[in-house]
Amino acid sequence: MKRFIFFLCCCIGLSQPLAAEDDPQKTPQQRLKEAGELYFDYKPEEALEAYIALSKDTQDRQAFLNAAFIALEQNDPKQAVDIMSAAYKIYPQDRETLEMAAEAYLADGQYRTAEKLLSMLPASAKRAGFFHINLARAQMGLNEKRLAKYNLKMAVRAGTHPALANYLLGLLYEEDKDYKQAAEVFRKATVYDHQFIEAKKHYAAVLEQLGNYNESYRQYRMIYSSEKSNKEVNEALARLKPRLSRSEKEIIGGKELLKHTIVKPVVLPDNVPTHEIKVGLGMRQNGRPSSRETVHFIPSHDFKITDAQTGKFLASGKGKESWVAVLKDRKTYLLSPKNKRIPFQKSILVTPSSSSPDEGTTIIVKNVMSGAGMTWASVDDKEYRGKLQITHNTTHNTLIPINIVNIEEYLMGVIASEMPTQFPMNALRAQAVLARTYALKHLGKHKYYGYDLCDTQNCQVYGGVSSESERGNAAVESTMGEIMRYKKKPIESVFSANCGGVTQSAKEAGWYETPYLQPVSDYKDFDFDTLQPYHFKELLQYPHDAYSRYDKHVSLAAFRWTRVVDVEDVSQVIKRKKKDIGRVTGIIPLRRGRSGYVSRLMVKGTKGNIILNKENVIRNNLSLGMLRSSYFIVEPNYRNHELEFFVFYGGGWGHGVGFDQTGAAGRAEDGQDYKEILHHYFPLAEFYSPSQAKNTSNK
Numbered sequence: 001m002k003r004f005i006f007f008l009c010c011c012i013g014l015s016q017p018l019a020a021e022d023d024p025q026k027t028p029q030q031r032l033k034e035a036g037e038l039y040f041d042y043k044p045e046e047a048l049e050a051y052i053a054l055s056k057d058t059q060d061r062q063a064f065l066n067a068a069f070i071a072l073e074q075n076d077p078k079q080a081v082d083i084m085s086a087a088y089k090i091y092p093q094d095r096e097t098l099e100m101a102a103e104a105y106l107a108d109g110q111y112r113t114a115e116k117l118l119s120m121l122p123a124s125a126k127r128a129g130f131f132h133i134n135l136a137r138a139q140m141g142l143n144e145k146r147l148a149k150y151n152l153k154m155a156v157r158a159g160t161h162p163a164l165a166n167y168l169l170g171l172l173y174e175e176d177k178d179y180k181q182a183a184e185v186f187r188k189a190t191v192y193d194h195q196f197i198e199a200k201k202h203y204a205a206v207l208e209q210l211g212n213y214n215e216s217y218r219q220y221r222m223i224y225s226s227e228k229s230n231k232e233v234n235e236a237l238a239r240l241k242p243r244l245s246r247s248e249k250e251i252i253g254g255k256e257l258l259k260h261t262i263v264k265p266v267v268l269p270d271n272v273p274t275h276e277i278k279v280g281l282g283m284r285q286n287g288r289p290s291s292r293e294t295v296h297f298i299p300s301h302d303f304k305i306t307d308a309q310t311g312k313f314l315a316s317g318k319g320k321e322s323w324v325a326v327l328k329d330r331k332t333y334l335l336s337p338k339n340k341r342i343p344f345q346k347s348i349l350v351t352p353s354s355s356s357p358d359e360g361t362t363i364i365v366k367n368v369m370s371g372a373g374m375t376w377a378s379v380d381d382k383e384y385r386g387k388l389q390i391t392h393n394t395t396h397n398t399l400i401p402i403n404i405v406n407i408e409e410y411l412m413g414v415i416a417s418e419m420p421t422q423f424p425m426n427a428l429r430a431q432a433v434l435a436r437t438y439a440l441k442h443l444g445k446h447k448y449y450g451y452d453l454c455d456t457q458n459c460q461v462y463g464g465v466s467s468e469s470e471r472g473n474a475a476v477e478s479t480m481g482e483i484m485r486y487k488k489k490p491i492e493s494v495f496s497a498n499c500g501g502v503t504q505s506a507k508e509a510g511w512y513e514t515p516y517l518q519p520v521s522d523y524k525d526f527d528f529d530t531l532q533p534y535h536f537k538e539l540l541q542y543p544h545d546a547y548s549r550y551d552k553h554v555s556l557a558a559f560r561w562t563r564v565v566d567v568e569d570v571s572q573v574i575k576r577k578k579k580d581i582g583r584v585t586g587i588i589p590l591r592r593g594r595s596g597y598v599s600r601l602m603v604k605g606t607k608g609n610i611i612l613n614k615e616n617v618i619r620n621n622l623s624l625g626m627l628r629s630s631y632f633i634v635e636p637n638y639r640n641h642e643l644e645f646f647v648f649y650g651g652g653w654g655h656g657v658g659f660d661q662t663g664a665a666g667r668a669e670d671g672q673d674y675k676e677i678l679h680h681y682f683p684l685a686e687f688y689s690p691s692q693a694k695n696t697s698n699k
Contacts, residue, residue, distance in 0.1 A: 028054065028058045028060050028063075031050070031054050032051075032054060032060065032062055032063060032066075032532070034050065035047050035050035035051045035054060035063070035066065036066070036531070036532050036533065038050055039066075039070065039533045039592075040592075040593065040594055042590070042591045042600070044070050044073065044074065044590070045074075047066075047070060047533070048067055048070045048071065048074070051063045051064075051066045051067035051070065052067050052083070055067060055083070055086075055087070059090050061087070061090075061091055061094065061096075061097065062532060062534070064083055064084065064086070064087035064090075064091075064097070064100075065087070065096060065097070065100055065532075065534040066532050066533050066534045067083045068080040068083045068084050068087070068100050068101075068104055068534070069100070069533050069534035069536075069537060070533060071083060071104075072103070072104065072107055072635070073588060073589050073633070074588055075585075075586035075587075075588050075604065075636075077104055077107035077108035077109075077636070078108055080100075080104035080107065080108070081101075081104045081105055081108050081110070083104070084097065084100050084101035084104045084105075085101070087100075087101065088101050088117075093122075095121060095122055095124075096538075098117050098118075098120055098121050099121065100534070100537075101117050102114045102117040102118045102121075102134060102138075103134065103537075103635065105117065106134060106137055106138060106141075106635070106637075107635055107636055108638075109141065109638035109641055111137075111138040111139070111141035111142045112138075112142065114134070114137075114138040114141075115135065115138040115139065115142070118131060118134055118135045118138065119135075126542065127160075127542060128154070128155075128158045128160070129154075129155045129158030129159060129160020129161060129165070130155075130160045130161060130541055130542065132151040132152065132154040132155035132158065132165070133151070133152070133155045133160070133161060133164060133165055133168070135151045136148040136149075136151035136152045136155065136165075136168060137168070137637065139151065140168070140171075140172070140639070141637075141638065141639055145172055145175075145176070148168075148172060149169060149172055149173075152165050152166075152168055152169040152172070153169065156169070156185075156188075161541075161560070161562050161649075162188070162189075162192050163189045163192045163193040163196050163199065163557060163561065163562055164189075164562035164564065164647070166185040166186065166188045166189040166192070166199075167185075167186065167189045167196070167198070167199050167202070167562075167564055168564070169185045170182045170185040170186040170189065170199070170202055170203075170206075171202070173185065174202060174205075174206060179206040179209040179210050180210065182202070182206045183203060183206045183207055183210060183212075186199050186200075186202050186203035186206060187203055189203075190203055190219075192555075192556065192557055193555070193557035193561055193562075194555070194557075195557065195561070195625065195626075195628055196557075196561075196562075196563060197223055197226065197227065197623070197624040197625040198563065198564055198565060198566065198569070198623070198624060199564075200219050200222060200223050201219075201220075201223055201232070201233070201624065203219055204216045204217075204219035204220045204223070204236065205236075207219065208236070208240065213240050213243040213244055213245070214244055214245060214246060214251050216236075216240055217237065217240040217241070217244055217248075217251055218251050218252065220233050220236045220237050220240065221237065221251075221252055222377075223624065223625070224237060225371070225372075225377035226377070226624075226625040226626070227624050227625055229576055230572075230624065231572075252378070252379075253378060254367075254378055254379045254380050254381075255378075255380040255381060255466075256380075256381050257364050257381035257382075257383055257466070260298075260300035260320075260362050260364060260383065261362060261383055261465050262359065262360075263359075263360040263361075263362055263385060263465060263468075264358065264359075264360060265354075265357070265358070265359075265360040266360075266406060266408050266409050266412075266477075268406075268408060268480065268481075269480060269481075269690075271481070271690040271691060272408075272480045272481035272690050273481065273690075274406060274407075275406070275407040275439075275440065275443075276404060276405070276406060276407070277404070277405060277406075277407050277410050277439060277443065277452050277453060278389070278402050278403070278404050278450070278451040278452045278453075279402065279403045279404075279405065279410060279451060279452065279453050279454070279455055279462055280400060280401075280402055280446060280449060280450075280451035280453070280454045280455060281365060281368055281382070281384075281400075281401040281402065281403055281455050282365075282367075282368040282369040282370075282401065282455070283369075283372065283454035283455055283456050283458070284369075284372050284456070285372045285456060285457075285458065286458055287445070287446055287454035287456055287458030287459060288446075288449065288454075289393055289396055289398050289400045289449055290369055290372070290398070291396075291398050292327075292398050292399045292400070292401075293326065293327045293328070293398070293399065294324055294325065294326050294327070294399065295324070295325040295365065295390050295399050295401045296322065296323075296324045296365070296366035296367065297322075297323055297324075297325070297350060297363055297364065297365050297366070297388055297390075297401075298320065298321065298322050298323070298363065298364040298366075299317065299319060299320075299321070299350060299352040299361065299362075299363045299364075299388075300319055300320070300352060300361050300362045300363065300364075301319040301352040301353060301354050301361045302316070302317070302318055302319050302352065302353060303316065303317055303319070303350055303351055303352040303353065303361075304316045304317075304350075304351055304353075305317070305323075305334065305342075305348055305349065305350050305351075306348065306349050306351070307344065307345070307346075307347070307348060307349075308346070308347035308348055308349040308389050308391070309346060309347060314334070314342055314344060314348060315334060315336065315342050317336070317337075319352070321336075321337050322337055323335065323336060323337065323350075325344075325348065325390045325399055327392060327397070327398070327399050330394075330397060331343070332344055332345070332392045332399070334348070345392075346391065346392055347389060347390065347391040347392065347450070348389070348390050349387060349388070349389050349404075350363060350387060350388040350389075350390070351387045352387075360385060361385070362383050362384060362385055362465050363383070363384050363386075363387075363388045363403075364381055364382070364383045365381070365382050365383075365384065365388065365401055366381050367379050367380075367381065368380060368381070368382040368401075370382075370463070371456075372456055380466070381466075382463060382464050382465075382466045383464055383465040383466050384403045384405065384413070384464035384465060385403075385405050385406075385409045385412075385413075385464065385465060386403055386404050386405030386406065386409060387403075387404040387405075388401060388402070388403060388404070389401075389402040389403075389404055389450075390402070391450045393449065393450070400449065400450060400451070402450060402451045403462075403464065407436065407439055407440070408436075408476055408477075408480055410439065410462065411432055411435050411436055411439070411476045412468045412472060412473045412476050413462050413463050413464040413465065413466075413467050413468055414435045414460050414461065414462050414463075414467075415428060415431060415432055415435065415469075415472035415473075415475055415476060416463070416467045416468060416469045416472040417460075417461035417462060417463040417467045418431060418435065418460060418461050418495075418661070419431045419472075419661050420553040420554060420665075421469040421470075421471040421472045422471075422552070422553040423552075423553060423661075423664075423665040423668070424665055424668035424669050425471065425474070425475060425668070426664075426667075426668035426672065426673055426674040426677060427661070427664040427665040427667070427668040427674070427677070428471060428472060428474075428475035429475045429478060429479050429674035430659070430664050430668075430674040430677045430678050431475070431495070431659075431661065431664070432472075432475045432476045432478075432479045432482075433479050433482045433483060433484060433493075433674065433678060433687075434484065434493040434495055434659055434678070435460055435493075436479070436481075436482065436483055437483040437484050437485075437490045437491060437493035438459075438460060438490075438493045438494075439452075439453065439460070440483060440490045441489075441490040441491070441492060441493065442459065445459060446459075479674075480690075481689065481690035481691075482687070482688065482689045482690070483688050484678060484682055484685045484686070484687060484688070485685060485686050485687075485688045486515070486516050486684065486685045486686070491516055491682060491685045492506075492514060492517065492658075493658065493659065493682075494506075494517070494655070494657050494658040494659070495654075495658050495659035495660070495661055496629075496652065496653060496654025496655050496656050496657065496658070496659075496660065496661070497554075497558050497652075497653040497654050497661050497662060498548050498554075498558040498559055498651075498652045498653045498654065498660060498661070498662040498663070499522060499548055499595075499652050499654075499656045499660040499663060500548065500559060500560075500596070500629060500631045500650070500651025500652025500653075500656065501521070501522055501523050501526075501539060501544070501546045501548060501549075501559075501596075501651060501652070502519055502520070502521045502522065502523065502528070502594075502595040502596060502656075503519050503520050503522075503595060503656055503657060503658065503660060503681065504519055504593055504595035504596075504597040504615075504631075504655075504656045504657055505517055505518050505519050505593070505595070505657070506657055508593035508595060508597055508599050508615075509597070509599065509614065509615045509655050509656070509657050510599055510613060510614030510615060510616075510617075511657070515684050516682050516683070516684040516685045517657055517658055517682075518683070518684075519593070519594060519595045520680060520681060520683065522546045522547040522548040522660060522663040522666070523544055523545070523546045524544075524545045524546060524547065525544050525545045526539070526544050526546075528594065531594060533592075536592070536596050536633055537633055537649075539596070539651070540560065540596075540631075540632065540633055540649040540650065540651050541649050543559065543560045543651075546559070546663070546666070547660075547662075547663040547664075547666030547667050547670070548652075548660050548662045548663035548666060549662075549666065550662050550663070550665045550666035550669060552665070552669075554662055554665070555653075557628070557653075558628070558652070558653040558662060559651065559652070559662065560649075560650070560651055561628050561648075561650045561651070561653075562647065562648060562649055562650065563623055563627060563647075563648040563650070564637075564645050564646070564647055564648075565622065565623045565624070565645060565646050565648065566644070566645045567583060567584055567643050567644060567645060567646070568583075569623070569624055570584050570587075570603075570622055570623065570646065571583050571584045571605070573621060573622070573623065573624070574603055574605070574610060574621060577620070577621050578610050578612075578621060579608075579610060580607060581603065581604075581605030581606070581607050581608045581609060581610050582605040582606030582607030582608070583605060583606045584603055584604065584605050584643075585604045585605060585606060585643060586602075586603070586604035586636070587601065587602075587603055587604075587622065587634050587636075587646055588601065588602040588603075588604065589601050589633075589634075590602055590611070595631070595656065596631045596651065597615055597629070597630045597631045597656055598615070598618055598630045598631070598632065599613070599614065599615060599618075599630070600612070600613050601618050601622075603621075603622075615629070615630040615655050615656075616655065618630045622648075623648075627648065627650065628650055628652065628653045628654075629650055629651065629652040629653060629654060629655070629656055630655075630656075631650055631651045631652045631656060632648045632649060632650035632651070633648075633649050633650075634646050634647065634648050634649075635647045635649075658681060658682065659678075659681045659682070660681060663681075664677050664681075667680065675687050
């Protein structure tokens with residue numbers, strides 16, 4: 001790419017054209033729009049040249065800002081500094097110019113100039129927190145720790161990016177060996193954003209320094225659940241285990257169920273079809289079976305056990321009895337409460353029965369994994385409606401517990417696991433419709449292992465009766481049989497926790513082109529017709545009002561988040577998961593859609609480069625654990641002219657395609673009906689109701 005030198009040439013009376021001459025008939029606004037189109041057509045280098053040419057010809061302020069933004073994305077902070085130096089001479093009092101110039105100097109490690117520019121910014125209550133964060137970053141680079149601490153405390157007080165402000169403050173306390181203060185601010189960072197694994201790692205380290213070995217071990221265990229190969233974490237667990245004052249199981253926790261729940265059977269209306277679903281329980285992150293040698297189960301009512309393939313009767317038991325299926329030496333048998341062994345082949349079916357039509361049956365299954373691969377992973381007792389099938393998978397030599405349940409009862413165990421039940425009822429109804437649609441669309445997804453769906457995020461998080469709630473059940477019952485369709489078939493009803501303001505298309509996410517999965521906006525105060533690349537900086541660092549900014553009963557970090565990833569960590573992640581490219585020197589987005597999500601990215605290293613495609617690949621290879629989304633901008637941070645860490649400013653939680661759960665809550669709070677909400681996120685899909693179909697057929 002050509003070096004941006006025309007500004008320097010202008011200062012000494014020279015000129016050097018950087019791009020082909022533009023049509024003199026075009027207005028600056030037309031040229032600005034065309035440059036933006038180049039960027040969104042995945043031609044960032046051409047877009048940069050077009051913005052540079054426009055800024056040279058017209059001194060357009062937005063052209064400067066866009067050019068600097070792209071230069072920073074291209075890992076060329078020196079060029080961004082050149083651009084914004086020229087812009088500052090023309091717009092010395094413009095807030096956005098001062099901010100972009102300061103960030104360019106920060107990215108280039110020129111902290112004294114960055115500090116000077118930041119001190120010139122006009123006062124703004126809305127922007128105060130971020131101002132203090134950037135000022136502190138400059139002062140940290142200058143080793144002015146006292147001033148940096150002061151500004152980070154001010155940033156925490158302002159409430160802008162509290163996880164980042166607390167994390168950076170913790171680093172300073174940790175350097176000073178003030179472990180008590182460091183522990184407190186690192187804890188606050190993890191409370192605000194439990195996905196901020198880097199903060200958890202520092203929190204665990206200072207807890208160990210303080211002698212709080214149990215809590216330090218617990219924090220490392222949470223990191224281990226999503227980062228099993230991290231050498232530092234494994235060494236810490238081994239080092240801490242002999243120093244624990246309680247058993248490992250007590251420290252990690254896990255809910256134990258001692259009694260059954262009295263449940264009401266679900267009665268389907270005549271016009272609602274019955275669908276039975278097989279759900280694999282305690283599955284791994286990818287939906288495949290976990291390793292298991294026993295399945296301990298306790299039915300609520302009298303039950304019988306039969307061979308699942310032949311129907312042959314094997315045993316019967318009383319309600320509340322505790323039975324165990326055992327796999328040993330590749331052979332399977334049942335162990336009764338009286339220690340009687342009952343051999344079985346391949347698969348058994350446990351069927352409880354109730355003599356009362358008003359009292360449903362349940363089965364408690366002991367020690368079921370939840371949240372596999374996530375920082376909140378745990379092993380708990382779970383309770384389920386329906387029947388329990390236990391299968392011996394001979395290929396993997398493991399026992400697989402499978403819950404066989406009616407689809408409407410299945411949904412009752414999904415809603416509260418996937419969406420806070422304190423959300424407005426119309427948001428819960430929309431979620432119920434989509435969860436039902438998803439289940440019908442994906443029946444048989446894991447049939448190779450003997451079940452239709454798993455209980456993890458690979459399908460839909462399913463917690464059984466243990467996750468049911470009165471409001472969640474009401475949402476299911478009030479929408480029975482209702483789904484979303486496209487061309488008379490269930491749609492791909494994907495959803496994420498938060499889109500960050502705009503959903504992205506399936507194509508942008510690296511999936512198949514899908515007509516009804518196109519970008520839709522949740523912003524209330526931003527016009528996407530005028531979208532320019534530099535707006536992503538504004539949108540991510542200073543959140544605008546949006547339905548998905550709904551903040552009741554949900555983590556605030558779901559809408560806007562920050563992560564600080566050490567160069568050593570991201571280098572090791574890339575080496576372990578992809579290939580050894582040496583020490584990482586740059587993270588460069590190559591493709592960014594209009595929604596802001598990055599779908600193609602280059603990681604530069606001292607030994608080579610690597611390209612990451614698709615949002616899930618990007619999210620899983622740039623940090624410990626995973627990033628909340630691929631909707632982010634990333635800035636390098638230097639110290640003593642050495643690249644130290646990357647700061648991610650991100651939005652949303654999940655892939656951002658389709659339905660936005662938090663946005664739905666915001667819309668429902670604003671008075672929108674669940675059908676209206678569904679049509680917003682899936683504008684080309686049709687709403688289908690069995691009652692509507694019946695009324696139509698009767699006409």
